[in-house]
Amino acid sequence: EIVxxxxxxxxxxxxxxxxxxxxxxxxxxxxxxxxxxxxxPGQAPRLxxxxxxxxxxxIPDRFSGSGSGTDFTxxxxxxxxxxxxxxxxxxxxxxxxxxxQGTKVEIK
Amino acid sequence: QVQLQDSGPGLVKASETLSLSCNVSGASVSDxxxxxxxxxxxxxxxxxxxxxxxxxxxYNASLRSRxxxxxxxxxxxxxxxxxxxxxxxxxVYYCATAGFCRNGxxxxxxxxxxxxxxxxxxxx
Numbered sequence: 001e002i003v004x005x006x007x008x009x010x011x012x013x014x015x016x017x018x019x020x021x022x023x024x025x026x027x028x029x030x031x032x033x034x035x036x037x038x039x040x041p042g043q044a045p046r047l048x049x050x051x052x053x054x055x056x057x058x059i060p061d062r063f064s065g066s067g068s069g070t071d072f073t074x075x076x077x078x079x080x081x082x083x084x085x086x087x088x089x090x091x092x093x094x095x096x097x098x099x100x101q102g103t104k105v106e107i108k
Numbered sequence: 109q110v111q112l113q114d115s116g117p118g119l120v121k122a123s124e125t126l127s128l129s130c131n132v133s134g135a136s137v138s139d140x141x142x143x144x145x146x147x148x149x150x151x152x153x154x155x156x157x158x159x160x161x162x163x164x165x166x167y168n169a170s171l172r173s174r175x176x177x178x179x180x181x182x183x184x185x186x187x188x189x190x191x192x193x194x195x196x197x198x199x200v201y202y203c204a205t206a207g208f209c210r211n212g213x214x215x216x217x218x219x220x221x222x223x224x225x226x227x228x229x230x231x232x
């Protein structure tokens with residue numbers, strides 16, 4: 001199975017700062033099969049990107065995704081209070097689907 | 109617009125079978141792929157398994173011997189059964205979409221629709 005490793009585990013930042021999250025795959029992943037999710041406490045995950053760099057419906061443009069092959073990045077240009085949450089990457093092209101372990105973006 | 113409502117007991121005794129259902133509204137269960145994902149308290153997301161529109165299944169290797177995902181077209185829902193549960197199976201269980209079919213062609217997809225999640229506690 002494809003192992004996804006996210007870094008850092010925790011990111012401590014202030015509102016207005018830029019956040020850069022990494023997702024590295026143990027094997028090459030098609031960009032069209034790489035997703036990012038946001039999970040706030042007590043809520044179900046919410047899809048942010050469904051093809052590495054394609055935002056899901058309603059996702060603000062301060063969120064951007066990039067990458068290919070084994071290295072993918074989620075960037076939040078200016079953190080808003082509601083962006084402090086846990087973020088997961090997922091590959092869904094090669095069964096079994098796998099998730100990264102998550103990156104927590106917390107308020108500094 | 110697809111909506112999912114998961115349901116099932118919140119407490120299951122150790123060694124018994126956990127059974128959850130996910131009711132689909134706004135679409136036919138036959139026109140999508142479906143998946144189950146779980147999250148132990150304070151931990152990350154874990155893929156359990158999925159089922160396609162032709163009822164082909166795929167499971168997490170670590171759970172394969174104990175898990176069954178199935179579809180009931182008459183009720184427009186899909187289900188999860190996990191047998192011989194232990195305390196390690198205590199988690200929030202989510203149902204979600206995993207793909208879609210359009211004009212006879214089906215595609216895997218990220219999970220854009222999720223159920224609200226059911227907290228299942230395994231008691232001894």
